[in-house]
Amino acid sequence: MGKYAANKATEPGLPEDPMSVPANIGHALALLGKKVFDFVFPEEEGCVLCGRVTDLRHAEEIFAALICHGCLSRIPFVQAPICQVCGRPLRGRRGDVGLPEHSKAGVDISLTQDMTPDTSLRMSQRQVEGVRIDTPGASGPTEVSDKVVCRDCDIEGRFFLRARAVGTYDGALKEIIREFKFYGRRDLAEGLGVLMAREAYREKSMRTCDIIVPVPLHPLRLAERGYNQAELLAKEVGACLGIRVQDSVERTVGPGEQNKVGRQLRRELVRGAFYVPYPAKVAGKRVLLVDDVITTGNTANESARILLRAGAAEVYVITAAISPFEQEWRMH
Ligand SMILES: [Zn+2]
Ligand SMILES: [Zn+2]
CATH class of the missing domain: 3.40.50.2020 (Rossmann fold)
Known part of the structure; x- marks a missing residue:
């Protein structure tokens, strides 16, 4: 695990300014924020390729699976022009x-x-x-x-x-x-x-x-x-x-x-x-x-x-x- 990760995981930010609101409300908001976050994206989930725990700011959700930007940036996706039948890239042959x-x-x-x-x-x-x-x-x-x-x-x-x-x-x-x-x-x-x-x-x-x-x-x-x-x-x-x-x-x-x-x-x-x-x-x-x-x-x-x-x-x-x-x- 982690073999394909390009970057370190960044923990999602939580409301952390207790001085702006009374402490108990700040804590409640932080807790609520965390609960909402955990519901949307449970903590144990990570990139399905490298396993790195991440969130949607650093990953793409593809058919309910998360793939981190580190992995996506390292995959040599097929790019046009391609053969319309077999899909093989034709780059470099056009010249x-x-x-x-x-x-x-x-x-x-x-x-x-x-x-x-x-x-x-x-x-x-x-x-x-x-x-x-x-x-x-x-x-x-x-x-x-x-x-x-x-x-x-x-x-x-x-x-x-x-x-x-x-x-x-x-x-x-x-x-x-x-x-x-x-x-x-x-x-x-x-x-x-x-x-x-x-x-x-x-x-x-x-x-x-x-x-x-x-x-x-x-x-x-x-x-x-x-x-x-x-x-x-x-x-x-x-x-x-x-x-x-x-x-x-x-x-x-x-x-x-x-x-x-x-x-x-x-x-x-x-x-x-x-x-x-x-x-x-x-x-x-x-x-x-x-x-x-x-x-x-x-x-x-x-x-x-x-x-x-x-x-x-x-x-x-x-x-x-x-x-x-x-x-x-x-x-x-
Ligand atoms: Zn990844
Ligand atoms: Zn072909």
Whole structure:
């Protein structure tokens, strides 16, 4: 606890000027103020990500959960321009035409520079203040009518209609997700879940889905970890949006061998890894698929394909994070 806190907690102020009113009235007012404060915000509550006890002046209330400004300022929220299909940030790619030769070869230098902590901090603060950056006329990604679509989505297509993520799999968000997945910190599902719900709520097509379906974990990995992180997130998102969670997809192939294999091979391994045991339960439904991280999008895509084949009407995807680079497709 406290790992993600950037600032020390500031105790809320109480009326403390006994000279201005008779002592007993001053005390009564202080007590009343405290009682009202405790009722509105019980003392034991804190930021759902770092646990720091705080109040609304230093935190934001998101679906009845408090997240402190320290945590919010450290999360690299996804910023426009993004691919309208998979939600991947396209920052730094819009200048493809004018980029120096060395940055065209592999890793996009301008994108890397965009991801320095200072920039992330500035951007997330803008996000906290609710100021959106306008999508500029993108020259790098493919534009289809007024939609901006990344190269992968444009060339390969997607079975899901739209995917969105809270932030890029980087910095504080990566730390939180790793703690959540690999170090048994199930409690972090609440903080991640409310942020995902907020993101999904911004899209009418997502907040009006009929059911929420978590991406399944392989049974062996489930036995090892004890919980499916996507399922915990799905429950939080479902509770926030008032949408029923339904475990509709199951997994057949272990993902262990997917480490360090080629992109094409990984796609082949994912293909056929999922099935829908009870198609009638998803038939005609608009599905919001939940996972922790999108890397290549292949897992989400394959889950969506299998749901559509089982009769689902539409599939959308919401995740806590998306890998910022097309090149960063490895297992996390
Ligand atoms: Zn916090
Ligand atoms: Zn895309």
